[in-house]
Amino acid sequence: MKWKNPDTGWSPVRLHLLPKLVGTPLEIIDVAMVRELIYDIREHKGVATSLSCHGWADRIFSYAIEHDYCKHNPAALIKAARVGNRNKRTRWLTTPEIKRYLTGLYQSNGYRGYKLALHLLLMLALRKAELCGAAWGEIDFEKGELLIPSGRMKTKKDHLVILQTQAIEMLQELQRLGGGSPWVMPMPTKPSRAMHSNNIDATHGAALAVGDIIDYNIHDHRHTASTHLREQGHSPEVVETALSHAIPGMAGTYSHAQYKTQRREMLQSWANLCHMIVLLPMIFLRLTTSIHFLPV
CATH class of the missing domain: 1.10.150.130 (Tyrosine recombinase, N-terminal domain)
Structure with a gap:
């Protein structure tokens, strides 16, 4: 076989x-x-x-x-x-695992567009279909926002996604890779249609293999983002709003507008952290190498 x-x-x-x-x-x-x-x-x-x-x-x-x-x-x-029975998943990546995942993602063989999509899912804490079914008409690059219509949301409500600086750069690269398609992630064989979200599964699997990470699926990116954001001290209501989770009581009624500024600051700090997790060891290596060769 x-x-x-x-x-x-x-x-x-x-x-x-x-x-x-x-x-x-x-x-x-x-x-x-x-x-x-x-x-x-x-x-x-x-x-x-x-x-x-x-x-x-x-x-x-x-x-x-x-x-x-x-x-x-x-x-x-x-x-x-x-x-056994699958209980509600609580798997999330530790800081060293995030480094191994993102490093493995970009080192693995595969289409760069799929790698960017997986990185975006981690940074934006979106569900697969919410990104893979997105159209360029839903994105406002000047405002740094993606507005997902209710028809594509699990909650059946419009969801405003705050785009970090890094996310905007990745989306602009995806737009170039798309070659004029109206979709953020177009179908490879028919760019006039959005691709199926399962297309990125193999690239995710390759990143896990390279990074030596087990029992971790793409949806767990949302658990990873939520866990780290809470550990950083961000308000649970702001985190839940970013994840498009229902918030009980009056806090949930006004969360869409009330937490916009907080979400922008929170998600930008999360994107910066993901970036530095991968970049910092490289900077440290360069610094130690430079110091080693400084004249006495």
């Missing part, structure tokens, strides 16, 4: 399935073997990772059966409910 490059999104296979199953004929792999492996992954890596590996095993064996590599699918006989 021919495997694709694991650094383009197959990290659960590379990290957890292949080390145990590589070299084993598919016909010999039975339900007991797969179940033991999945349960072992659950014990050491958690439910989410074990469920992901179970899903990959199911898809791989289904593909193998379809192409006559084997005749049975042991993973299909193991119910996902027996592996």
Whole structure:
């Protein structure tokens, strides 16, 4: 069976399935073997990772059966409910992980537009579809704002996104890459239409593989931004407004306009932090190198 490059999104296979199953004929792999492996992954890596590996095993064996590599699918006989239930995710990236993720993102192979999109999702704390379905007509570069209409929002309400200096530069590069398309992220084969948000998943997987990060999906960017912003001391109401979460009581009634200035300051500081996390080690290296060669 021919495997694709694991650094383009197959990290659960590379990290957890292949080390145990590589070299084993598919016909010999039975339900007991797969179940033991999945349960072992659950014990050491958690439910989410074990469920992901179970899903990959199911898809791989289904593909193998379809192409006559084997005749049975042991993973299909193991119910996902027996592996575990996905609870509400709380995964977020620590500061060192942010550095590894962003460094890995730009070092990985792939289309630059997808890399910029993933970086923007982290900085703006948007959902995938909110960015990938955006049109240039929704963006005001002079004001530094993106207004997402209610029809594309999970909350069914218009959402004003404050664009940081770095975000504006990235969006302007995406506009050049789009070649005149009306969409921020156009479909590669048909630029007159917005691409599907899942197109960036493989690039995200490649960044995880290069950065050696596990059990982290794109939506977790929102948890990462929320956690770091709260740790920086920003008001929960301002953070929740930036994430387009419902705020109870009168605070929620006026949050759209009331927190605009605070959101701009908060999100700019977040973008600056993401930038410095990656840039600071490079500056430190240059400084120490320069000091080392200073004449005595």
